[in-house]
Amino acid sequence: MTAGTDNLFMTDPASVLPPASLDWALFLDFDGTLAPLARHPDAVAVQPSLIHSLRGLSKSLDGAVAVVSGRPISQIDRFLAPLRLAVAGKHGLESRLPSGEIVTPVAAHPGLQRVKARLADIVACDPRLLLEDKVHTVALHYRQAPEREDECDRLVHQVVDSMDGGLQVLHGKMVLEVKPVGSNKGVAISRLMEEPVFAGRRPVFAGDDVTDEDGFAAVNALGGISIRVGPAQATAARYCMADVDAFASWLAGAEAALAHLAVERKGTGT
Ligand SMILES: [Mg+2]
Numbered sequence: 001m002t003a004g005t006d007n008l009f010m011t012d013p014a015s016v017l018p019p020a021s022l023d024w025a026l027f028l029d030f031d032g033t034l035a036p037l038a039r040h041p042d043a044v045a046v047q048p049s050l051i052h053s054l055r056g057l058s059k060s061l062d063g064a065v066a067v068v069s070g071r072p073i074s075q076i077d078r079f080l081a082p083l084r085l086a087v088a089g090k091h092g093l094e095s096r097l098p099s100g101e102i103v104t105p106v107a108a109h110p111g112l113q114r115v116k117a118r119l120a121d122i123v124a125c126d127p128r129l130l131l132e133d134k135v136h137t138v139a140l141h142y143r144q145a146p147e148r149e150d151e152c153d154r155l156v157h158q159v160v161d162s163m164d165g166g167l168q169v170l171h172g173k174m175v176l177e178v179k180p181v182g183s184n185k186g187v188a189i190s191r192l193m194e195e196p197v198f199a200g201r202r203p204v205f206a207g208d209d210v211t212d213e214d215g216f217a218a219v220n221a222l223g224g225i226s227i228r229v230g231p232a233q234a235t236a237a238r239y240c241m242a243d244v245d246a247f248a249s250w251l252a253g254a255e256a257a258l259a260h261l262a263v264e265r266k267g268t269g270t
Helices: 048-060 073-080 112-124 146-161 185-192 210-221 244-268
Strands: 024-028 065-068 086-089 094-096 130-133 138-141 167-172 175-180 202-207 225-229 239-241
Touching: 024 185, 048 065, 048 244, 065 185, 073 086, 073 094, 086 185, 094 185, 112 130, 112 138, 112 146, 112 175, 146 167, 146 175, 167 210, 185 202, 185 210, 202 210, 210 225, 225 244, 239 244
Parallel strands: 024 065, 024 202, 065 086, 202 225, 225 239
Antiparallel strands: 086 094, 130 138, 138 175, 167 175
């Protein structure tokens, strides 16, 4: 379920984030937050400096760093290799806990196969459209045919509405994703916060898209820090960053500050 519009407001760009703290639990969206969006989902590039920041943050926060993405865990691992963080993938439908345990649904929604078949017919007529089968969800990318946005939106909703229920459409940037109802990034973050590595910490979540609004609302409710990456727009996030580069710089600064604090903590034995 997407955060209600009555919860959204324009974040003041001048709002300054509180200093990084060793009691944080960091939850990070991937596309558009850690890495710039690309024309094709496979063409995304990750800066080596980002891997360095994430590794350091995970060390200082005793493993309380997780990627929360619409992508499958396997793709996140490939982009961040050799780093393997906790991940909530497919909008929370699958998770890798800090212990390494993988939690996935037993079976895909029974209606999803029919949705995939119907969308495959639509994509077959236009090579600029891309259908991404993530097993438990399916995504229609129209980044290379942006003028077909309204049409794609209408077609995907028609397909989902013709099913028996239990499925919903997520609107991302140039992508429409069909997934089972009940899973979203807010639920995923709340579940991870119950894991021993994250429990008792202050959640910090950064994301860039409509699909991240549930995550912002969840960390706000938990007394955490919500950060939206990208141009100003109505959002539940309390803080904002201009773009991926600005966020990467902030992340690097947080990594350095926390590494320093972790050394101090070790020295004092607290
Ligand atoms: Mg994103």
